[in-house]
Amino acid sequence: MTDALGPGAHVLYQDFTVPTAPIGIGTLMFELFIGNRAGTFFSPATLDFSTPALNQQARVDILLALRLRFAETDNVFSFQLGVDDADIVTADAVPEPSTWLLTLGALALIGGRVRRRTTH
16 A cells, blocks of 8 residues: 655556466456545556646556556645455356357267167
8 A cells, every 4th residue: 555645656566377277257356445635636648746747646557468557646635545455366167159069969969879778
């Protein structure tokens, strides 16, 4: 967490490691607290707090596929930014419809053969 009483900029990087096994759908999750005592945001395209332009912003940027940047800059009034519990939650891959059809077809064939053997 940052807690600046004067002008400044702070950056926190979070890298993620993906398991080697194939993963399905993933969701990026994190908890974020923003305490902007200026009451408004000014968001020029820079994190430079020494610029004469008003700059009071918090941002989360995806820099690389597995790197996040949590950043805040302020030159207007006091600003706090807190980040916690950053994680990528993955779920098992969902089979394609064609995989389901092949599986059901194979089960039907096996069931038919078993049935033919029990009737003869």
